[in-house]
Amino acid sequence: xxxxxxYLDYPARRYGMDHDRYDWSDMFARAPIRWPEDARVALxxxxxxxxxxxxxxxxxFKAPGALSMPYPDFRYFTNRDYGNRLGVxxxxxxxxxxxxxxxxxxxxxxxxxxxxxxxxxxxxxxxLVAHGLDMGRVxxxxxxxxxxxxxxxxxxxxxxxxxxQPVTGWLSPGRAQGFHTPDRLAQQGVExxxxxxxxxxxxEMRTDHGPLLAMPLAYETDDRVVAMEYFHSEPDWVQQxxxxxxxxxxxxxxxxxxxxxxxxxxxxxxxxxxxEYLREVLDYxxxxxxxxxxxxxxxxxxxxxxx
Amino acid sequence: MRADxxxxxxxxxxxxxxxxxxxxxxxxxxxxxxxxxxEYDPPDNPTRTPWGRPNPDVLQYSHRDYGNRAGWxxxxxxxxxxxxxxxxxxxxxxxxxxxxxxxxxxxxxxxxxxxGIYNTRYVYNMTxxxxxxxxxxxxxxxxKHTGQELAGWLSPALSNNLWTMDLxxxxxxxxxxxxxxxxxxxxxxxxxxxxxxxxYSLEMNDVIVYNSQKVxxxxxxxxxxxxxxxxxxxSDDSGMVMCIPLHPYLVGQPHRIDAFAEAIxxxxxxxxxxxxxxxxxxxxxxxxxxYDAMSAAxxxxx
Numbered sequence: 001x002x003x004x005x006x007y008l009d010y011p012a013r014r015y016g017m018d019h020d021r022y023d024w025s026d027m028f029a030r031a032p033i034r035w036p037e038d039a040r041v042a043l044x045x046x047x048x049x050x051x052x053x054x055x056x057x058x059x060x061f062k063a064p065g066a067l068s069m070p071y072p073d074f075r076y077f078t079n080r081d082y083g084n085r086l087g088v089x090x091x092x093x094x095x096x097x098x099x100x101x102x103x104x105x106x107x108x109x110x111x112x113x114x115x116x117x118x119x120x121x122x123x124x125x126x127x128l129v130a131h132g133l134d135m136g137r138v139x140x141x142x143x144x145x146x147x148x149x150x151x152x153x154x155x156x157x158x159x160x161x162x163x164x165q166p167v168t169g170w171l172s173p174g175r176a177q178g179f180h181t182p183d184r185l186a187q188q189g190v191e192x193x194x195x196x197x198x199x200x201x202x203x204e205m206r207t208d209h210g211p212l213l214a215m216p217l218a219y220e221t222d223d224r225v226v227a228m229e230y231f232h233s234e235p236d237w238v239q240q241x242x243x244x245x246x247x248x249x250x251x252x253x254x255x256x257x258x259x260x261x262x263x264x265x266x267x268x269x270x271x272x273x274x275x276e277y278l279r280e281v282l283d284y285x286x287x288x289x290x291x292x293x294x295x296x297x298x299x300x301x302x303x304x305x306x307x
Numbered sequence: 308m309r310a311d312x313x314x315x316x317x318x319x320x321x322x323x324x325x326x327x328x329x330x331x332x333x334x335x336x337x338x339x340x341x342x343x344x345x346e347y348d349p350p351d352n353p354t355r356t357p358w359g360r361p362n363p364d365v366l367q368y369s370h371r372d373y374g375n376r377a378g379w380x381x382x383x384x385x386x387x388x389x390x391x392x393x394x395x396x397x398x399x400x401x402x403x404x405x406x407x408x409x410x411x412x413x414x415x416x417x418x419x420x421x422x423g424i425y426n427t428r429y430v431y432n433m434t435x436x437x438x439x440x441x442x443x444x445x446x447x448x449x450x451k452h453t454g455q456e457l458a459g460w461l462s463p464a465l466s467n468n469l470w471t472m473d474l475x476x477x478x479x480x481x482x483x484x485x486x487x488x489x490x491x492x493x494x495x496x497x498x499x500x501x502x503x504x505x506x507y508s509l510e511m512n513d514v515i516v517y518n519s520q521k522v523x524x525x526x527x528x529x530x531x532x533x534x535x536x537x538x539x540x541x542s543d544d545s546g547m548v549m550c551i552p553l554h555p556y557l558v559g560q561p562h563r564i565d566a567f568a569e570a571i572x573x574x575x576x577x578x579x580x581x582x583x584x585x586x587x588x589x590x591x592x593x594x595x596x597x598y599d600a601m602s603a604a605x606x607x608x609x
Contacts, residue, residue, distance in 0.1 A: 001353065001432060002432060002433065002434050002437070003352070003432045003433050003434075003437060005437070006350075007350060007352070007428070007433075007437075008437060008440055008441070010400060010424065010425070012346070012347070012348075013400050013403050013404070014403060014404070015403065015404065015406070016404060016405075017347070017372075017404070018344075018346055018347050018348075018404070019347045019348070019363075024375070024376065024404070024405060025376065026376065026377075026380070026407060027376050027377040027380070028377070028380040060360070060361055061359070061360050061361075140360065140361050141361055141362065141363070142361060174366070175365065175366040176360055176364075176365065176366065177363065177365045178361075178363070179348075179362075179363055195365055195366065195369075196365055196366075196369035196372075197366055197369045197370045197373060198369035198370070198372035198373040198376050198377075199373065199376055199377060200377055200561065219366070219370055220517075220560060220562070221562055229521070230521040230523075231521055232521070232523055236523045239523070239525065240523065240524060240562040241562070243524065243525075243561070243562045243563075243565060243566070244560070244561040244562035245561075246565070247381075247561035247562070247564060247565060248561050251561075
């Protein structure tokens with residue numbers, strides 16, 4: 001069956017991106033960013049707190065980390081739930097020891113299922129980021145406007161009510177979006193989003209309801225990706241995070257401030273045998289001059305304040 | 308379906324005609340950065356789906372886009388420091404999208420070869436005439452933006468048809484990177500012209516190493532050094548070729564660039580290394596008579 005000649009048409013072949021969501025920009029050619037306290041690197045630590053429903057649908061795709069055994073999957077349901085019972089508290093304890101205030105990306109349903117997690121995150125001075133309703137509810141173009149708008153509204157309401165925080169940051173389950181997700185997020189008061197993996201600095205996206213700031217979130221040094229997709233050892237994860245930090249810190253001398261993001265999962269780094277590797281990573285970065293650790297929303301506001 | 312590609316003759320390593328590189332160098336080393344554009348909303352091809360999730364797959368799309376916003380600068384700086392010019396495996400539509408990147412490469416004397424229009428458009432299910440149109444577009448676009456006449460080809464996302472090599476040779480392409488059967492350039496059996504298969508490498512390719520083999524960045528540097536050491540030794544008797552194919556969205560990540568940069572500096576420190584481009588290797592292969600000698604040896608092969 002030969003391809004129709006229309007396969008050789010390229011309607012979006014033009015200068016810049018092949019969509020209107022944001023403009024292309026060379027990260028090394030931009031005006032330098034200055035962080036508060038004259039910091040060279042803004043350190044953005046973000047812990048995922050997730051609920052994987054036992055009956056999560058396989059279509060149109062499963063978010064990474066999804067249950068993968070035949071129903072009923074006792075194995076992974078309980079392994080992931082470990083993060084909500086112990087792992088998140090182990091990470092909170094370490095962050096408190098280091099005096100860090102950070103971000104927690106939390107599924108909306110956690111507010112109903114495990115209010116103690118929300119209370120502990122808020123009491124620790126951390127920021128809540130909306131992480132979708134649960135890990136079975138992925139965002140994609142097949143959702144109707146009513147369905148997707150409802151998912152966003154439910155998530156924001158649950159987290160805002162439980163925390164008393166404004167909750168203006170968003171991370172989609174599996175970092176998956178449909179064509180209109182950014183429009184619908186902005187419509188409901190979301191100001192910044194962590195889904196896109198194309199930069200080490202924030203940049204503005206356009207939506208039908210005003211700007212949405214894309215915030216950096218490392219993809220390949222994410223603890224889950226390194227452990228569960230690459231099968232690298234914990235010392236290898238530590239090495240990669242240190243190497244990433246070193247390069248960003250070095251670049252800041254010539255090119256202005258950078259964002260070093262550290263994505264963690266309560267059910268990955270919160271494991272007893274892993275948490276001391278997290279301590280090693282934190283100690284390494286915090287020992288360096290010019291590191292400003294802050295919640296992602298604080299970094300977003302500092303970026304926007306520079307106009 | 309055929310049981311053999313039928314594109315080259317078997318020619319065992321022992322007893323081959325000797326290859327001599329310019330300046331008496333032992334080993335030609337070339338670096339092939341794949342500078343690519345993956346579309347946000349590509350059309351479907353019945354043989355292969357571009358993205359793992361329904362369009363738009365914003366995580367994977369933005370991961371690729373990282374290469375064109377940030378990664379290429381780190382990759383280029385590492386190559387500059389080691390004295391390597393790139394032979395760019397180019398999705399030629401990138402000339403239209405990001406001419407700034409093309410100019411930075413051209414200013415350094417880098418070569419451009421074609422890697423199709425987009426990495427999300429495959430030649431599967433195409434007629435020969437449709438595929439000719441892709442080749443014509445690539446020649447025209449690269450000529451218009453760089454003044455260069457295409458010499459090399461790597462099919463988009465390694466998608467091929469059995470007649471692809473005939474069409475490339477007919478259009479004047481000098482070397483293809485689509486086959487991985489040798490560490491020396493070899494003649495390809497085509498209907499017209501003189502096409503050679505240039506050693507490229509799956510296993511030195513950062514996308515295979517990082518994404519498929521799941522190796523760590525520092526182990527990738529170790530792999531590169533070991534591959535180089537062995538080929539350098541093997542080239543005592545007859546010149547060989549080492550290729551390092553790269554993707555700025557992968558090797559240009561902050562946690563990967565330093566280990567890679569050190570590996571290519573290590574290579575560049577060796578006197579017998581010829582830091583070449585694909586086009587230069589192809590030209591030297593013809594000029595030294597290696598093409599004719601290999602063709603004759605292969606025809607007389609067992």
